[in-house]
């Protein structure tokens with residue numbers, strides 16, 4: 001069996017990334033080995049060291065959600081089961097197709113058995129919607145609680161999954177941006193949510209001055225709590241990014257992929273000459289960079305781009321890294 005050998009203090013972070021990428025193998029347990037942990041995987045992941053070794057499988061009845069439900073659901077129902085889901089802290093958020101509505105409590109209970117770190121299970125009632133990009137949820141098993149603490153890049157973040165946007169799938173992207181930051185930069189995070197981009201950067205670069213702007217008062221309340229929890233010095237501003245009038249920033253992050261283009265004027269004014277702007281957009285998966293570039297005004301030069309994450313069958317979230325000329 002193939003395992004990734006990861007330093008213990010990075011283990012939870014990598015495990016979350018593997019779940020999000022559907023690369024974690026649930027058939028085998030995670031094994032502790034001195035200062036490392038060995039995580040069973042379906043394939044190589046990034047540049048992490050891979051170890052091939054024999055290991056004892058988990059008891060088969062709890063190996064996967066599907067297997068643990070095979071005596072409860074019919075063959076047809078098992079085929080309808082959506083086996084990928086998000087785990088944020090100790091909360092799992094699942095999709096239950098209409099055909100499985102009557103079985104949702106059983107599915108939630110099975111998930112609690114398979115994922116020992118999950119204590120609360122909710123089902124999605126809507127897509128991320130509205131100005132605050134929040135999803136409607138309904139409780140199906142475990143504790144009926146929507147507040148949790150999620151750990152990423154060595155940072156604890158408290159949040160309420162029903163009151164503020166959060167995505168574990170952007171964890172890798174947050175690490176990528178933090179790696180690009182240079183000493184003593186002045187950084188602006190627009191659409192900051194509960195603060196993940198600002199917090200991950202602050203952890204890696206305590207000498208940077210960071211300002212984070214967010215409209216949703218509940219998200220700002222958690223962001224301020226997270227700043228205090230991690231003892232960082234980040235300026236958190238509650239308000240509309242359209243009204244932001246600060247200037248002289250070296251780096252600006254714009255994670256509002258459905259409408260970031262409406263705020264490019266604010267970002268360009270806030271940016272110093274030669275500043276970097278990280279701009280996120282959801283676009284068709286064919287020619288995503290060309291699609292996203294259509295909304296970019298002259299005066300911003302593209303230096304690199306990548307797919308930050310798949311979004312749906314034919315859409316992707318792309319990030320454009322641009323320099324102000």
Ligand SMILES: C[S@@+](CC[C@H](N)C(=O)[O-])C[C@H]1O[C@@H](n2cnc3c(N)ncnc32)[C@H](O)[C@@H]1O
Nearest residue numbers: 131132165166191192193214215216240241255
């Ligand atoms: C896609 S979420 C990203 C949140 C956070 N950066 C993250 O990665 O978890 C976009 C965020 O922008 C906020 N938002 C939407 N319109 C805004 C505006 N005009 N000014 C400031 N924040 C806004 C929403 O409330 C939401 O929290």
